[in-house]
Amino acid sequence: MITITGLSFRIGNKLLVDDLNFSIAKGEMLAILGANGAGKSTFLKMLSGELKPSVGTIRIRGKLLDDYSLQELARQRAILVQQHTLSISFLVHELVMMGRYPHFGNQPLENDKVIVRQVMEDTGILHLANRDYQTLSGGEQQRVHLSRILAQIYDCPEACLFLDEPTNGLDLLYQQQVMELARGLSDKGYTVICILHDINFASTFADQILLLKQGRMVAMGRPEEVINFENLKETFGVSVRLVPMDGYKCPLVVPAAVKI
Numbered sequence: 642m643i644t645i646t647g648l649s650f651r652i653g654n655k656l657l658v659d660d661l662n663f664s665i666a667k668g669e670m671l672a673i674l675g676a677n678g679a680g681k682s683t684f685l686k687m688l689s690g691e692l693k694p695s696v697g698t699i700r701i702r703g704k705l706l707d708d709y710s711l712q713e714l715a716r717q718r719a720i721l722v723q724q725h726t727l728s729i730s731f732l733v734h735e736l737v738m739m740g741r742y743p744h745f746g747n748q749p750l751e752n753d754k755v756i757v758r759q760v761m762e763d764t765g766i767l768h769l770a771n772r773d774y775q776t777l778s779g780g781e782q783q784r785v786h787l788s789r790i791l792a793q794i795y796d797c798p799e800a801c802l803f804l805d806e807p808t809n810g811l812d813l814l815y816q817q818q819v820m821e822l823a824r825g826l827s828d829k830g831y832t833v834i835c836i837l838h839d840i841n842f843a844s845t846f847a848d849q850i851l852l853l854k855q856g857r858m859v860a861m862g863r864p865e866e867v868i869n870f871e872n873l874k875e876t877f878g879v880s881v882r883l884v885p886m887d888g889y890k891c892p893l894v895v896p897a898a899v900k901i
């Protein structure tokens with residue numbers, strides 16, 4: 642579904658992303674983990690077309706990213722960015738409807754309205770539909786943007802979803818709900834790439850994990866192949882403890898100092 646070949650991004654003589662090569666299949670969920678500044682967002686920005694790679698190619702369904710029109714891309718991939726800067730007042734439902742803009746002409750159709758309502762329900766913001774976005778808390782705003790991008794690809798089950806720290810600013814309940822939502826979408830056939838800082842969320846929900854350090858791949862594979870003491874020490878520079886837990890495919894990762 643997505644094939645990354647020899648992908649690098651350089652600014653001056655600094656390599657932010659360094660020779661990445663991998664593929665992920667349709668319907669897979671890939672979690673990207675790495676320390677602050679490891680190049681995760683830079684990679685996602687190349688994937689979304691916001692940044693042009695210095696070297697290498699990105700193919701979605703065999704076609705080079707550069708060969709997609711903006712309209713095609715808008716229907717085939719949705720992106721949740723890390724920081725939202727929005728200074729104009731919009732009602733929540735208006736902002737979520739923006740996700741449908743690639744799908745209708747002048748006016749939203751009944752189907753667009755149904756989808757907007759559904760995604761607001763899925764993300765727990767239906768009760769905020771008529772609130773001014775500016776008056777919402779950070780976590781509520783995050784869920785509005787999540788709704789908007791879900792609306793964008795709601796009826797495109799072949800689409801890709803790129804999420805840059807989707808659980809940012811959310812309380813535990815909504816973190817869990819967002820991860821379940823992302824997992825549910827990949828089970829329906831969406832291809833999901835998700836930057837996370839929570840290793841346990843990544844290993845619980847993702848099919849594959851990519852560990853990045855200084856732009857380079859440390860390891861990539863199924864959570865049970867990748868999440869181990871050595872890889873985490875190499876990626877984050879810290880020692881962790883791995884605690885086996887019933888019902889989890891991977892041991893839980895806790896700071897080494899914690900006594901359990």
Ligand SMILES: Nc1ncnc2c1ncn2[C@@H]1O[C@H](COP(=O)(O)OP(=O)(O)OP(=O)(O)O)[C@@H](O)[C@H]1O
Nearest residue numbers: 652655657675676677678679680681682683684723
């Ligand atoms: N325009 C730029 N000029 C110089 N350095 C940059 C530029 N953009 C990003 N960087 C640097 O590239 C590195 C990778 O940044 P990136 O945002 O991809 O990291 P990240 O892994 O997403 O980090 P975080 O977990 O903190 O969000 C960082 O050291 C950052 O300071």
